[in-house]
Each structure stands twice: as C-alpha cells, then as structure tokens.
Amino acid sequence: MPATTTTRELFPKATTTLAQVQNEQALRMKAGAIRSNIDSTSDPNNYVLVTEWNVIGENDP
Amino acid sequence: MQQTASPFAGGYAHLVLVASLLLLGACSTITGYPKSAVNDDTEIAASQSYFSSDVRTKEDTPSDTTRGGLTRQQYRDAVVYGRLGVIDIRYREFEKALAAANSGVATGSDLTVLVLNGLGATTGAAAAKSALAAASAGVVGAKSAINTDLFYQKTLPALLAQMQAGRQKQLVVIQTGLAKSVDEYPLGEALNDVQNYYEAGTLPSAVQQVTSSAGAALATASQKLDLIRSESFIQGATGQAALLDRIQKLTPAQALSAEMTMKPKLSERTSTLQQILKNQFPGLDKINDGATAQKFLQSWVVLDDRTPTYQKEWSDALDAATK
Numbered sequence: 001m002p003a004t005t006t007t008r009e010l011f012p013k014a015t016t017t018l019a020q021v022q023n024e025q026a027l028r029m030k031a032g033a034i035r036s037n038i039d040s041t042s043d044p045n046n047y048v049l050v051t052e053w054n055v056i057g058e059n060d061p
Numbered sequence: 062m063q064q065t066a067s068p069f070a071g072g073y074a075h076l077v078l079v080a081s082l083l084l085l086g087a088c089s090t091i092t093g094y095p096k097s098a099v100n101d102d103t104e105i106a107a108s109q110s111y112f113s114s115d116v117r118t119k120e121d122t123p124s125d126t127t128r129g130g131l132t133r134q135q136y137r138d139a140v141v142y143g144r145l146g147v148i149d150i151r152y153r154e155f156e157k158a159l160a161a162a163n164s165g166v167a168t169g170s171d172l173t174v175l176v177l178n179g180l181g182a183t184t185g186a187a188a189a190k191s192a193l194a195a196a197s198a199g200v201v202g203a204k205s206a207i208n209t210d211l212f213y214q215k216t217l218p219a220l221l222a223q224m225q226a227g228r229q230k231q232l233v234v235i236q237t238g239l240a241k242s243v244d245e246y247p248l249g250e251a252l253n254d255v256q257n258y259y260e261a262g263t264l265p266s267a268v269q270q271v272t273s274s275a276g277a278a279l280a281t282a283s284q285k286l287d288l289i290r291s292e293s294f295i296q297g298a299t300g301q302a303a304l305l306d307r308i309q310k311l312t313p314a315q316a317l318s319a320e321m322t323m324k325p326k327l328s329e330r331t332s333t334l335q336q337i338l339k340n341q342f343p344g345l346d347k348i349n350d351g352a353t354a355q356k357f358l359q360s361w362v363v364l365d366d367r368t369p370t371y372q373k374e375w376s377d378a379l380d381a382a383t384k
Contacts, residue, residue: 005337005340005341007286007288007337007364008286008287008288009287009288009289009290009364010287010288010289010290011290011295012290012291012292015291015292015295016290016292016295020295020298023298024290024295024298024363027298027301027302027305027363028363030302030305030309030363031305031359031360031362031363032356032359032360053341053360054341055340055341055342055343056341056342056343056344056353056356056357057343057344
C-alpha cells in the first residue's frame with residue numbers, strides 16, 4: 001500500500017463561502033489528490049480542507 | 062590436494078562446545094544489577110500488615126491503641142510507605158528480569174561468536190576450522206533469531222524509561238499528599254494513588270503513556286503544517302485552475318523543463334509549503350522523469366500562494382517549456 005501524506009488548509013468562514021471551498025476541493029482532486037474532505041464543524045472559525053496525497057517515492061513506478 | 066583429518070579435530074569440537082556453554086551459562090548472571098543489599102523476602106514479609114483488608118477501618122478508629130499507638134496520620138504514612146516499599150521491590154525484580162532477558166543473551170552470544178571466530182582463524186587443521194565455523198554459524202543464527210525480537214532491542218529501553226518516569230511522577234503526587242493532614246489526604250485517597258504508582262510501573266501503562274505522548278506530538282506537528290488561506294488566495298482560484306490545465310497538457314519533456322525552471326523558486330515559498338512538498342516527494346531533489354515532474358508541479362500549483370508575482374513565475378515557466 002503506498003504511503004500517503006495529508007494537507008490541512010484553513011479557510012476563514014468570515015471571508016470564504018462553502019461553495020468556494022468546494023471549488024478548492026475539486027481543484028485538489030483534479031491535481032491528483034486521493035481524497036479531499038471539507039470539515040465545516042470542528043473549527044468554529046474556519047472551514048478545514050483535509051486532503052490526502054500519495055507519497056511519490058523514488059521506487060514508485 | 063586431499064585434506065588430512067587432524068587428530069585434534071574432535072578435541073577442538075569439544076573445546077568449542079564447552080567454551081560456548083560456559084559463555085552462555087555465564088552470561089545468564091550478567092544482568093547489570095548488583096545483588097540486593099537487603100533480603101527482599103524478609104522485607105516483604107515484614108510489610109504484610111500494611112496490606113491487610115482492615116487498614117482503612119483502623120485508620121478511621123478514634124483510638125490510637127488499635128493502630129499500635131500511632132496517630133491517624135502516622136498510621137496513614139506507615140501504610141503508604143510500607144506498600145510503596147513492597148511495590149519497589151517487585152518493580153526491581155520485574156525490571157531485572159526484563160533486562161536479563163535482553164542483555165544476558167545478546168552479550169553472551171556476541172562473546173561466543175568472537176571466541177569461535179578467533180579459534181577458527183588461528184587453528185591450522187581444516188576439520189577443526191570446519192567444526193568451529195559450523196559452531197560459529199549456529200551461534201550467529203541463534204543470535205539473529207533473538208535479535209529479530211525488536212521489543213528487546215529497541216522498544217524495551219524506551220518503555221523502561223517511560224515506566225520509571227511514570228512512577229516518579231506518581232510518587233510526587235503521593236509525597237505531596239502525605240505533606241497534608243489526614244483529613245485533607247485520607248488513607249483511602251492515598252491508597253488509590255499508591256495503586257496508580259504500581260500501575261505506572263507496568264508495560265501496558267508505559268505503552269499507553271508513550272502512545273499518548275506520540276499522538277500529542279503528532280497533533281502538534283500537524284498543527285504546524287496547517288496552511289492558512291486568505292481572501293486573495295480564494296480570488297486567485299480561476300487563475301490557478303488555468304495554470305493547472307496547462308501543466309496537465311505538458312509532454313513529459315516539457316514537464317521536466319518547467320520543473321527545472323520552477324524548482325529553484327521553491328526556496329522562496331513558506332517553510333510549511335516546502336515541508337509539505339518534501340513530504341509528498343521525498344526524492345524532490347532528483348526528479349528525473351516527466352511523469353513525476355508533472356505530479357510535483359500539479360501539487361505545488363494548487364497549494365501555492367496566489368500572489369501576482371508567483372502566478373507570473375508559473376506562467377513564464379510554462380511559456381518557456383512549451384515554446
């Protein structure tokens with residue numbers, strides 16, 4: 001199973017709409033992310049976009 | 062040329078066997094702990110009264126007579142220190158047994174291999190050499206089997222340190238409590254803390270403490286890699302999507318060319334972004350194929366800050382790669 005790495009991006013709710021974050025989510029999927037989820041509840045001030053990426057190692061095909 | 066069997070070959074084989082047994086037998090006593098200065102069994106027997114089921118009742122009794130003339134506080138302290146003493150004895154036995162299982166075998170087999178190899182190098186008889194080599198290989202094999210147990214090699218020292226730290230922490234709680242009056246820190250509460258002191262010296266507790274610490278450290282480390290997005294970042298989404306489209310249309314050669322142009326500029330980005338890309342591309346410094354270069358550029362462009370300067374850098378690099 002390939003290793004993965006995760007990015008967390010905080011989008012302030014005061015200046016960002018959920019639709020804009022969904023657009024960012026789609027962009028990451030298009031760029032090759034394995035999965036990307038929007039967490040809109042755990043942080044009252046931010047939408048948290050959590051994206052998982054494959055680690056591209058030296059031994060990968 | 063035909064080898065002649067040495068008349069001493071059998072003797073060497075026996076010598077080797079005896080040396081091996083002596084060394085392995087001797088190592089079982091090397092544990093790194095001197096013999097205890099007190100008789101542990103006597104100490105434990107003398108403390109049995111502190112473990113009786115009526116210690117709480119005795120502590121509550123108004124009369125000092127039932128406590129052998131001790132005040133409630135003196136009795137509380139005596140029971141607590143008595144139990145701590147026995148727990149410490151049992152803990153040392155436990156620690157000693159764990160250490161013996163580790164260092165005794167490893168050291169013994171190391172020594173045996175050295176002796177066998179030394180004899181093998183100095184003897185002239187081929188049969189003796191063969192016997193010594195076989196014995197040496199056997200010991201190496203045994204040691205290898207033992208050493209595959211990573212618990213003893215790597216994990217145990219960390220767990221022993223964690224147990225000691227946990228016990229020390231709990232001892233501070235108890236000693237702080239014992240400085241208070243018996244009404245503020247009654248025997249019942251003290252005995253709960255004594256039980257926690259015992260549990261801090263167990264392997265499951267040490268594993269749990271190490272796991273908790275690692276989890277907390279990981280959460281802290283992850284926190285540091287959070288990317289904070291501004292309003293201008295969102296506003297740059299359309300431009301960044303167009304750059305991503307261009308990257309995805311590059312040929313492998315063009316992707317390598319764009320990657321070579323952009324990579325020196327990565328050092329100008331935030332350390333968080335640099336770390337994220339290094340995590341995803343451990344071989345970042347030596348990307349030499351177009352497919353990897355393209356994946357690298359794709360990840361970078363969507364996570365990159367979207368300042369006019371950076372967007373122009375991307376645009377120029379892609380123009381140069383595709384002209």
